[in-house]
Amino acid sequence: MPALRPDRSDRVVPPAGMPVRLTQLTSAAMAFLAVFALALSLAAGRLADRWSDALARTATVRISAPQGQMTTQTEAVLDVLRTTPGVASARALSADEQRALLEPWFGPDLPVDRLPLPRLVELVEGPEGLDAEALRLRLAGEAPGAVLDDHTRWRRPLVAAADRLRLFGWVALGLIGAAVASMITLAANAALAANARVIEVLRLVGARDVFIARAFVRRFTRRALEGAAGGTALGMLAMALMPETGEAGGFLTGLGFRGWHWLWPLAVPPLAALVAFAATRAAALRMLRGLT
C-alpha cells in the first residue's frame, strides 16, 4: 500500500499549483536556450582552437626575385630555415601546388612557369616556437627577396574574436542559470505563501523545518528536472536538424555539437534540478525561520 503512494512529505502540500507548473515551463524554455548557448560556446571554442592551432603551426616565406636569382635565393632561404631553431621542416611548393592554389582565381590553364610568380616556401613550426623577428633579419641578409609571413597579424584578432564569442556563450549560460534560480525562488516563495496555513498545521503537529522544506523542494526539483529535460531534448533535436551546408557554411553551420560534445547538453537537466533544489531549499528555510 505505501509503495503505491507518492512520498509522504510530498503529499502534505496540496497538489501542484500555478507556481510549480510555471517552474516546469520556464525550466523547459531556459534549458532550450541553454543548449544553444552551449552550442555557441563549444563552436566558438572549436573555431578558436582551429585558428590558433592550424595557423600557428605554419608560416610562409614568399620569395620575389628576378628569374635568374630565383633558384639561388630559394636555396638560400631553405638553408637559412634548416639552421633556424624552432623550424621543424621547410619545403618549397612545387609548380603544381602553386597552380592548385591559384586555380580558384585564374582557372586551370594558368601557365605558372611563364609568369613572374613569387616562390612559396612553407615551413612548419616546432614545439619550441619560432622567433619570427630574428628569422626576418636573417632572411633579409641571406635572401633580400624573401618575406616571412607568419599569419599572426591576421590570425590574432580572429582568435581573440572567437575567444570572446566563447566567453559570451559561457556568460549566457551563467545568466540562464541565475535567471532559473531567481525564477524558482520567486515561485517557491509564492507557493510557500499560498500554503502558509498548511505550514502552520505541520508546525503545530511537530514537523521539523527540513520535513516541511523537503515537501516543497522535492516538488520544485522534480518539475524543474522534467521541464529542463523536455527543453534540452527539443534543443538537441533542433541542433541535430540544423541544415548541413558542408565546408562552405563556415561558422554558422559550425554551430552545433560534434562527437562527444553531444554529451554536454545532457548536463543541463541535472544542473537545472540542482539549481531548483538549492533555490527552493534556501527560500523555504528562510521563510520557516520567520515562523514559530
Place this chain on the structure above:
Amino acid sequence: MIELDSVSHSYGGSELLGGLALRLPPGSFHFLTGPSGAGKTTFLRLCYAELAPTAGRVRIFGKDVRAMSRDDVAHTRRRIGVVHQDCQFLDHLSVAENVALPLSVAGRNAADHAGDLADLLGWVGLDTRAEALPPELSGGERQRAALARAVIMGPELILADEPTGNVDWEMSLRILHLLIELNRMGKAIVIATHDLNLIRAAKANVSARVLRIKDRRVQLAGADL
C-alpha cells in the same frame, strides 16, 4: 512537566500576562478561565512554545523554551497535543490521513499504526467519516478529529483552547468526556474555556483545578464557582 517562573508576556509593549508562577504536574486536570481577551490563548501558546515569554522562564519537559532550537520545539510538540477552537487541517487529505499526520511528520510509517488509527477514529466516533475531507465535516466532527490528531502520538499533555466553542451542549459534553478519559489514562489536560457549565459538568467526574486569569495574573480559583 510545564513550569512557569515569573513569566510575563507583552504584545507591543503592553503587558497581557505578568508574574506567572505555575507548575502543571503530570496527570493533572486544569481548566483555564477568564473573560475573552484576558490571555487564555497566550497562556496556552506559552505552554507549547508557540510564544517565548518576554520575561521570566518557561520550562517544558525540563527544558528552557528560550534555549530550544527550532527542531527542539518540533520534538516538544510531538509530546503535546493541541486542540484549537477553529482547528485547521490539510484540506486535501482525508480525515484519517489528517489524524495520522503527526505520525507522518515524525517519520513513522502510518501503515504500522493502522490499527491504532482505526481504534482512535472509533473512539472519537469518526470511523464512518475516515475517508471524508475536512471541509465536509461538521463543527463537532472537526473538534473530534482535532482531538484524535492531538492524541495519536500518545502525548503526555493535551492543551485544548475553547474546544467546545463551536459546538452544541451535547457535543461539548461528549468532547469533555473524551478529555476526561484521556486524563484517566494519565495524561495532563489543560482546557481553556469561558463556559462555566462545562467546568461544573467536569467537576462531577474528575478532580479538576480551575485557573482564572484576572488582572494579568493567573490565580487558582476557589473550589466553588
